[in-house]
Amino acid sequence: DTGVSQDPRHKITKRGQNVTFRCDPISEHNRLYWYRQTLGQGPEFLTYFQNEAQLEKSRLLSDRFSAERPKGSFSTLEIQRTEQGDSAMYLCASSSDRDAQETQYFGPGTRLLVL
Amino acid sequence: RKEVEQDPGPFNVPEGATVAFNCTYSNSASQSFFWYRQDCRKEPKLLMSVYSSGNEDGRFTAQLNRASQYISLLIRDSKLSDSATYLCASFRAAGNKLTFGGGTRVLVKP
Numbered sequence: 581d582t583g584v585s586q587d588p589r590h591k592i593t594k595r596g597q598n599v600t601f602r603c604d605p606i607s608e609h610n611r612l613y614w615y616r617q618t619l620g621q622g623p624e625f626l627t628y629f630q631n632e633a634q635l636e637k638s639r640l641l642s643d644r645f646s647a648e649r650p651k652g653s654f655s656t657l658e659i660q661r662t663e664q665g666d667s668a669m670y671l672c673a674s675s676s677d678r679d680a681q682e683t684q685y686f687g688p689g690t691r692l693l694v695l
Numbered sequence: 696r697k698e699v700e701q702d703p704g705p706f707n708v709p710e711g712a713t714v715a716f717n718c719t720y721s722n723s724a725s726q727s728f729f730w731y732r733q734d735c736r737k738e739p740k741l742l743m744s745v746y747s748s749g750n751e752d753g754r755f756t757a758q759l760n761r762a763s764q765y766i767s768l769l770i771r772d773s774k775l776s777d778s779a780t781y782l783c784a785s786f787r788a789a790g791n792k793l794t795f796g797g798g799t800r801v802l803v804k805p
């Protein structure tokens with residue numbers, strides 16, 4: 581399977597704990613995005629990487645959230661001191677800047693439940 | 696007002712019928728648009744991109760009306776497997792991000 585992959589697929593944690601999610605984009609894609617989706621809503625943009633550079637961050641991304649893409653390949657999203665309001669599906673997407681249509685392809689998501 | 700808005704539905708559609716629904720956007724700088732299909736508890740999957748006036752792919756037709764700032768999706772000859780939530784998204788190169796609507800739920804019934 582050469583699509584976007586995410587790990588873990590599900591995470592249950594207690595309030596106050598730190599969690600880290602991983603995303604592996606489609607191999608030739610140099611752009612990587614994180615979104616968050618809650619029940620009944622569309623995905624909301626969190627942050628965007630072009631290669632290893634984080635070029636855009638949403639105001640939704642509080643200082644408890646940090647994302648990295650150290651080698652321009654996989655990315656990690658860490659949430660520190662989790663809160664119940666962080667419970668959501670965290671989606672990763674990737675695209676190529678050689679694609680004139682800028683199409684973003686999504687991974688299966690990591691579903692987070694904070695108790 | 697949200698930047699991208701959709702009627703949440705559900706649209707209850709008899710199998711074989713045609714259904715159409717719209718998505719409105721407020722940012723005239725939006726360059727392109729996408730329709731994604733999302734099944735329950737799954738990720739969004741690209742259905743169609745919309746750049747100029749419209750696009751057609753089999754039973755699915757998307758149209759863009761820049762003057763009125765909306766895009767539409769029409770599904771002909773609906774199949775039971777078309778039951779899903781359809782997400783509309785606008786794209787702006789500034790920030791390289793997609794802005795999604797809340798989705799329109801479609802239920803195709805026998």
